[in-house]
Amino acid sequence: MNQDRIRKLLSEVKQGGVSVEAAIKELSRLPFIDTESARVDTHRALRQGIPEVIFGLGKTPAQIAEVAAALTEAGQPVLVTRLESGDAKEVQKVVQGGVYDATARILFYGSDSVDIVGKGTIAVVSAGTADSPVAAEAAVVAQRFGNRVERVQDVGVAGIHRLFAAEEILRAARVLIVVAGMEGALPSVVGGMVDKPVIAVPTSIGYGVSLGGLTALFGMLTSCASNVTVVNIDNGFGAAYAATLINRL
Incomplete structure (x- = not known):
């Protein structure tokens, strides 16, 4: 139940469309x-x-x-x-x-269509195809929370020209979620390109000393791009939640 539903319920009681007993039963779930x-x-x-x-x-x-x-x-x-x-x-x-x-x-x-409550677009940017599950989690959650979402995929720093080709999308976004494994460099690069909040998501993708995402996490935490903040390893959900709150401000 949210504020809109409570207002509607109280209005229906006032107008006689819902009995007091029925309203009490519904409110008892709170x-x-x-x-x-x-x-x-x-x-x-x-x-x-x-x-x-x-x-x-x-x-x-x-x-x-x-x-x-x-x-x-x-x-x-x-x-x-x-x-x-x-x-x-x-x-x-x-x-x-x-x-x-x-x-x-x-x-x-729930409904396939969700009311848009976010003020702008959330861009979900991912470094490699192996990062797709975490990026998809962030994108789907952000969409279900009422945001317009733009996906930018497979733009890791090993082929950085691919990222520059998406510069218009990056600059137009109100909040950016950037997902990367390996050394985790992508959020710093994106952070240096935009004047918006960048939420970095380290993934557990990588060889050996990537240490299950710790290397990417440490790299993102020590980013020199001051607009970058970081969530936990593989936490696409947490990034989408934070981005949603920012996008509603």
């Missing part, structure tokens, strides 16, 4: 719903502007379906991240419908 394995935060959209999102990794399909059903019952959109295809199919057997994006590893329920 601020959370207890299920067998979770306490679902149905109040989060009201507090933070974005509903609770289900992190699929480490949860069983049954647990995910339980939370998804509670959110659906509360009239909220459902977004599940880090969900493998087999588990997504099991969830969809219990909670019918939903759309699964195999690259982003995201399952969502």
Whole structure:
């Protein structure tokens, strides 16, 4: 439930379209719903502007379906991240419908069209094809959160002319999410090209001393481009969340 839904509900009560008892029943779902394995935060959209999102990794399909059903019952959109295809199919057997994006590893329920609430465009820029799952996670989450999203793919510094060809898109964006593994140089380069916030996402892609993304993380944290900030390794979701809040300011 969000502020718009509460306003609509109270208006319907005032006009006699909804009984006081029905309104009390709906409001009783605030601020959370207890299920067998979770306490679902149905109040989060009201507090933070974005509903609770289900992190699929480490949860069983049954647990995910339980939370998804509670959110659906509360009239909220459902977004599940880090969900493998087999588990997504099991969830969809219990909670019918939903759309699964195999690259982003995201399952969502709700309208295919989302109201645009972001003031500008979020550009999601990725260095290599191997970074696509994390970049796709960032792009899909940003879209589901009501942003216009522009993708720029496979523009790593090994072929930096590819990045320069997308300069117009980069400069037009209000916020940029830049995803890279290996040495993690791309966010610094992009940061030096634009006057907007750059959210760097290190990925766990790379050989040997890339150390599962630590080398990229350290490189991004020590960037000399002052408009670059950094989220955790492979955290496309966190980057999209932060970019959404910035894009709403």
